[in-house]
Amino acid sequence: MPQKSMAKKTAYEKIREELKLDAKPKMNLASFVTTSMEEECNILMMESFNKNYVNMDEYPATTQLHNRCVNMIARLFNAEIGENENAIGTGTVGSSEAIMLAGLAFKKKWQNKLKAQGKPYHKPNIVTGANVQVCWEKFAMYFDVELRKVDVGEGYYVMDPTKAIEMVDENTICVAAILGSTYNGEFEDVKLLNDLLLQQNKKNGWDTPIHVDAASGGFVAPFLYPELEWDFRLPLVKSINVSGHKYGLVYAGIGWVIWRSKEDLPQELIFNINYLGADQPTFTLNFSKGSSQIIAQYYQLVHLGREGYQRVMEKCKENAMVVKQGLEKTGCFNILSKDNGVPLVAFSLKDTSHGDEFKISEMLRRLHGWVVPAYPMPSGAEHVNVLRAVVRAEFSREMAEKLVLDIENVLQELGKLGPKYTPKVTKIAKRKIIVRESNKHHKVLAA
The missing domain is CATH 3.40.640.10 (Type I PLP-dependent aspartate aminotransferase-like (Major domain))
Structure with a gap:
């Protein structure tokens, strides 16, 4: 504890600057916990x-x-x-x-x-x-x-x-x-x-x-x-x-x-x-x-009611399917989650010769800001390592598509995608996303 007080504005700014080192809550796909609510609430x-x-x-x-x-x-x-x-x-x-x-x-x-x-x-x-x-x-x-x-x-x-x-x-x-x-x-x-x-x-x-x-x-x-x-x-x-x-x-x-x-x-x-x-x-x-x-x-x-909660959960499930289908198209992953469970995607690598799940988790965090945890399955299947992306209400369709693109980028960096692999050209919001191939990496340009 400091011996002397400091101005409230100074204390605020010091703490605010330090907190910028935290991950962005919306990009923390390790957590099931809600990170966004309406202004009225x-x-x-x-x-x-x-x-x-x-x-x-x-x-x-x-x-x-x-x-x-x-x-x-x-x-x-x-x-x-x-x-x-x-x-x-x-x-x-x-x-x-x-x-x-x-x-x-x-x-x-x-x-x-x-x-x-x-x-x-x-x-x-x-x-x-x-x-x-x-x-x-x-x-x-x-x-x-x-x-x-x-x-x-x-x-x-x-x-x-x-x-x-x-x-x-x-x-x-x-x-x-x-x-x-x-x-x-x-x-x-x-x-x-x-x-x-x-x-x-x-x-x-x-x-x-x-x-x-x-x-x-x-x-x-x-x-x-x-x-x-x-x-x-x-x-x-x-x-x-x-x-x-x-x-x-x-x-x-x-x-x-x-x-x-x-x-x-x-x-x-x-x-x-x-x-x-x-x-x-x-x-x-x-x-x-x-x-x-x-x-x-x-x-x-009372605000959402049954109708609103159903709408939110259906959206979460749809966005989880976007991520799942995008990962399946890479041909690199086994999907371990179920379509009739919680809206998330759990997936493991088919081949770990050029980097394992923990490496992908590290690169997604370091290069793209995503927090996608890697961990072993529990007793009885502890030899299986898993990556997991939790799809919450604040995880949009655009974020789902961007996550898939960034995972493809990491796979390319690790040499897991062949030079002839062509990621899906998609649209995020109203902007066309053009993906140009490179043996070393993807360049993603927004036009």
């Missing part, structure tokens, strides 16, 4: 930055917006809620906190059941795929729960429900399914998992439930694949988390967790406080939390 957020959400008595209107968000999201996930009933759920800082809360609810309910039966209750476990996000590993470590991972395999990069069932025992507090794998965007088969688990529960007299980690896919599947059964339509799905700051279209800092019913959230986990001016319930890991992201989520839900 930005203003609402600015006007509410000074509100602490936990002060419900002082900010009752904000509390109402939060509760409406919970109800709308619960109904989006087909929760059975009466017209005048409220859903059981809460806003969180993100899906990581949401998963912690859901996991704690499962653990406590399992412990209560085994205590009542006079059985040991000190060795709980969760079954999930090796492709889980790190927050599940954090939950297992922080709250002393064994995490049983089902290895993936080459060509099948998500949890196999049949293998998951084999790992379930009477100490399994839940099986966690992922609707939108971080690695390749694929939806796991929650319906098959539910059906197999119903059979196993009936056979053994268990009641092992399912949690769906819909961090990425929770705001995608209802609009692109409404007939897909993955949510509360399946009887064993007891809780669902979703990231409002991903395809919920809000800046980073908001997630949601929804429970099927009151019976699925043990009441001893809910605390009542009265030292903020009124008696109020709370079930969160942290206490203070800004109101801005909650208000932004409400804005998006």
Whole structure:
């Protein structure tokens, strides 16, 4: 900390200049998190930055917006809620906190059941795929729960429900399914998992439930694949988390967790406080939390509605297809993502003799400003390296076409494209893009 103060203008300029070294958020295709919102929503957020959400008595209107968000999201996930009933759920800082809360609810309910039966209750476990996000590993470590991972395999990069069932025992507090794998965007088969688990529960007299980690896919599947059964339509799905700051279209800092019913959230986990001016319930890991992201989520839900969200998701899927088809035409990549998952493109090189996926990632960042991460697949397929481009709402058709051109440029630099390869001549906006071939590189000229 400096000994002396500096002028506010000077502090602003110094920090602003240093932040220019960051990547451009729109070109960060590693992130699922929203980086652009409408000006009206930005203003609402600015006007509410000074509100602490936990002060419900002082900010009752904000509390109402939060509760409406919970109800709308619960109904989006087909929760059975009466017209005048409220859903059981809460806003969180993100899906990581949401998963912690859901996991704690499962653990406590399992412990209560085994205590009542006079059985040991000190060795709980969760079954999930090796492709889980790190927050599940954090939950297992922080709250002393064994995490049983089902290895993936080459060509099948998500949890196999049949293998998951084999790992379930009477100490399994839940099986966690992922609707939108971080690695390749694929939806796991929650319906098959539910059906197999119903059979196993009936056979053994268990009641092992399912949690769906819909961090990425929770705001995608209802609009692109409404007939897909993955949510509360399946009887064993007891809780669902979703990231409002991903395809919920809000800046980073908001997630949601929804429970099927009151019976699925043990009441001893809910605390009542009265030292903020009124008696109020709370079930969160942290206490203070800004109101801005909650208000932004409400804005998006009421502004876009189902029609608007569907339009946005369809656009994302179309732009992902532009990238996928462009990469396929190079003949250099295997596409590892699925057309019916989260709008992203995961791809690996067919030939790494002239540079691998990590080299392509480095060159895209250094030469063109794109952040396209490279990483190995999880346990069971760790020998497969992947590049991934997440297509968010702010990723336009023009950006999709430019990304393909820049990847072609990198491939040419690495000698992966033959001298006779002719990239597609395309139009970006209303400008014609002319690509001239060179054995060394592409020259892209805008006319």
